[in-house]
Amino acid sequence: MEATINAHMPGLVARVTVSEGEFVKKGQTVAVINCMKTELAVISEYEGKVKQIVAKEWDEMDVGSSMIILELDEGKLGHV
Amino acid sequence: MFKKILIANRGEIARRIIKTCRDLNIKTAAIYSDADKDAFYLQEVDETYNIGPANPLKSYLNREAIINAIKEVEADAVHPGYGFLSENHSFAEAVVSNGVTWIGPPPKVMQAIESKCYCREIASRVNVPIIPGTIASFKSLDELYKVIPEFGLPVFLKLDKGGGGKGIEVIKEMDQVKDVWERVLRVGMVAFGSTDCYLEKQVINPRHIEIQFLSDKVGKCICLGERECSTQRKHQKIIEESPSPIVEEKERQALYEYTRKLVMAMGYEGAGTIEFLRSEDGNYYFMEVNARLQVEHPVTEFLAGMDIVKCQIEVAAGGTLNFNQEDVMLEGHAIEARVYAEDPVNFAPSPGKISNLKFPNMESRYLRIDHAIAEGSTVLPYYDSLIAKVIVRDATRLEAIRRMEEALLDFKIEGIKTTIPINLKILKSKEYRDGNFNTSLVEILLERIKA
Numbered sequence: 001m002e003a004t005i006n007a008h009m010p011g012l013v014a015r016v017t018v019s020e021g022e023f024v025k026k027g028q029t030v031a032v033i034n035c036m037k038t039e040l041a042v043i044s045e046y047e048g049k050v051k052q053i054v055a056k057e058w059d060e061m062d063v064g065s066s067m068i069i070l071e072l073d074e075g076k077l078g079h080v
Numbered sequence: 081m082f083k084k085i086l087i088a089n090r091g092e093i094a095r096r097i098i099k100t101c102r103d104l105n106i107k108t109a110a111i112y113s114d115a116d117k118d119a120f121y122l123q124e125v126d127e128t129y130n131i132g133p134a135n136p137l138k139s140y141l142n143r144e145a146i147i148n149a150i151k152e153v154e155a156d157a158v159h160p161g162y163g164f165l166s167e168n169h170s171f172a173e174a175v176v177s178n179g180v181t182w183i184g185p186p187p188k189v190m191q192a193i194e195s196k197c198y199c200r201e202i203a204s205r206v207n208v209p210i211i212p213g214t215i216a217s218f219k220s221l222d223e224l225y226k227v228i229p230e231f232g233l234p235v236f237l238k239l240d241k242g243g244g245g246k247g248i249e250v251i252k253e254m255d256q257v258k259d260v261w262e263r264v265l266r267v268g269m270v271a272f273g274s275t276d277c278y279l280e281k282q283v284i285n286p287r288h289i290e291i292q293f294l295s296d297k298v299g300k301c302i303c304l305g306e307r308e309c310s311t312q313r314k315h316q317k318i319i320e321e322s323p324s325p326i327v328e329e330k331e332r333q334a335l336y337e338y339t340r341k342l343v344m345a346m347g348y349e350g351a352g353t354i355e356f357l358r359s360e361d362g363n364y365y366f367m368e369v370n371a372r373l374q375v376e377h378p379v380t381e382f383l384a385g386m387d388i389v390k391c392q393i394e395v396a397a398g399g400t401l402n403f404n405q406e407d408v409m410l411e412g413h414a415i416e417a418r419v420y421a422e423d424p425v426n427f428a429p430s431p432g433k434i435s436n437l438k439f440p441n442m443e444s445r446y447l448r449i450d451h452a453i454a455e456g457s458t459v460l461p462y463y464d465s466l467i468a469k470v471i472v473r474d475a476t477r478l479e480a481i482r483r484m485e486e487a488l489l490d491f492k493i494e495g496i497k498t499t500i501p502i503n504l505k506i507l508k509s510k511e512y513r514d515g516n517f518n519t520s521l522v523e524i525l526l527e528r529i530k531a
């Protein structure tokens with residue numbers, strides 16, 4: 001199963017702090033959005049492996065733009 | 081005089097500069113990013129030029145694109161406003177090398193001033209007091225550990241080429257040193273392209289007071305009073321006023337003298353600001369030079385009845401200041417409240433569409449509003465959150481405060497959050513009314529609200 005981490009604020013992608021294949025914990029910062037010159041952390045609500053990084057540095061984000069696709073850990077789905 | 085000025089900026093300051101150009105019958109050209117293509121102020125200029133996508137690195141900070149725009153519209157001068165490339169000496173040099181006038185200090189002076197340590201060295205040479213700390217910059221963590229004991233904690237670690245409240249962090253405990261160092265270094269790399277640092281002893285509960293000056297090529301330097309800028313959030317100003325409720329006339333004269341000495345020693349021409357810190361025990365220390373038109377310049381303009389942008393343009397065109405210090409009349413009291421598109425409690429950014437907008441209704445001799453917003457327009461997430469500056473003036477400080485409260489209460493901006501509620505809280509606080517506050521006022525008020 002997959003889950004997508006979306007931008008919660010509009011702005012520009014300042015950086016993505018995880019790489020493909022990396023295991024992400026719930027509550028972990030996966031990217032940073034620069035909104036009005038303020039850096040806002042994008043936090044994962046899920047636990048899983050980074051399958052694809054959609055957002056690139058300096059991409060323009062709207063609220064809800066997809067940033068990162070995670071492959072969820074089947075065994076832990078109940079906790080998500 | 082210039083025939084056409086290109087404004088290398090956006091938003092309220094672009095509009096502000098357009099106004100003076102129109103008063104002087106100088107044609108204007110504005111640059112805009114894709115995201116700004118519908119900005120209404122673009123209709124107020126003679127020519128517009130698209131310089132790239134929303135990302136400021138590819139548009140308003142894109143030197144090549146802007147130089148190209150300058151050539152295309154055949155501008156003979158460039159006004160950089162504040163922020164973006166306004167204090168970038170290599171951009172200024174590129175402008176000049178294209179045979180176009182830079183409306184600002186000479187690029188060589190800008191280059192020197194970019195280094196805070198250079199300024200500290202000049203200041204100490206001409207006997208202007210500086211905040212205790214290192215004068216030479218350093219580049220390594222080892223050196224940082226070595227110099228801290230000389231001054232004792234708490235100290236500020238600052239980037240030699242930082243600015244705008246970025247690249248400054250306090251070190252309160254020795255075990256924070258490494259983390260602070262790494263954070264400041266990263267900001268330096270990302271935002272300023274330089275990681276040179278210096279150390280400054282923290283002045284406890286300081287007030288931030290600055291002198292606006294104008295100088296010309298024949299060495300005349302005129303001071304236009306001080307601005308009290310202690311009311312800040314996130315190291316950035318939110319309310320400014322002139323005169324400061326704490327600066328006495330003899331102190332003002334001393335600050336003027338410091339300013340003149342620094343301006344002469346630097347060879348500065350044009351409009352600028354010298355920032356000072358005032359310690360609790362009433363000592364003043366030189367902090368930095370702002371080599372640009374500042375956000376809060378309207379406070380001084382409104383109080384002095386002057387147009388600083390006009391003076392900048394005249395000096396850049398080779399003219400000299402045709403008035404003297406004695407001609408500067410600063411009567412009454414002026415206050416500016418910055419309205420940011422931010423949550424008024426945690427200052428989180430709040431971009432979005434302005435669904436409803438109503439400006440305050442007040443006679444123009446009491447109220448000035450600098451802005452570039454319109455009903456239905458969108459406050460973009462890509463740029464600064466400052467959306468409007470409300471400036472009032474009246475005979476006394478208390479009357480000016482009352483005017484400001486009236487204006488802010490009558491200013492309706494819907495669809496986004498703004499800092500108007502915290503602006504009002506500041507104006508209402510006993511500390512502010514008594515004129516008895518320092519740079520921690522906003523924090524204190526927020527704590528009080530939470531309690």
